Amino acid sequence: MISIRQAVPGDEKAIFYLIKELALFEKAPEQVTNTASQLAKDLFEDCICEAIVSELNNEIVGFALYYTSYSTWKGRCLYLEDFYVKEEHRNKGIGSLLFDKVVQIAKEKGVKRMDWQVLEWNKTAIDFYTARKAILDPEWINGRYFF
């Protein structure tokens, strides 16, 4: 039984476990300096971001985390920061359910655009987004400062 629901306090440990799994897949596990308790505060107290989780037989096996962003060209947008399904539970339609739910939430919020990023070598993810007729734009380079 697959179900999708809004994340609630208590989910932070399971979500953070998946965040670390995704960072490992993205070859940057050492970059994760966040913690499950900080994530809980950011999600449920300060409401900087929101998350939905997918459960399979009451186990959290995937999640999507997003927040309100802004485009000077378009107005209010939704940024999909993380979107992940555990490797052993892929190809069961969980990713589609999660992604479709985020798109539905974006529409309900009335945002003008939904944005995310994908690593250029992540062919599986690129194929997933291409199949959903997303626009993939490689023309921009990320700039960053760490504090």
Add this chain to the structure above:
Amino acid sequence: MISIRQAVPGDEKAIFYLIKELALFEKAPEQVTNTASQLAKDLFEDCICEAIVSELNNEIVGFALYYTSYSTWKGRCLYLEDFYVKEEHRNKGIGSLLFDKVVQIAKEKGVKRMDWQVLEWNKTAIDFYTARKAILDPEWINGRYFF
């Protein structure tokens, strides 16, 4: 006389004019569907984003617009959505003043990371960021849906 200050109600027309100039430079003027009055609401009423402006002899000649974003790896971040100085007023140090001010604001807010994007062909901007020892990471592709 160059000065930098927080944007206030009434600045939206001058800022929006610069947003359109920047979109023209980025070869996408037709993508701007936002309006000055919507920008004013987003900046000053709903506080989705914030902006600083640079004035030269009381004329707004540059701006930076940013908002709180989130990294599951790092925590609370600052996203620099737009950063622009009118072409005829470049090489006067205005960009440096604006950028340094945004970095200072990011530090004051206690964010873990400051992010932005630059077009891969915008050599002047890339040189500007490189000179400031920013990390430029071309490994990510932007995914988008428009609503």
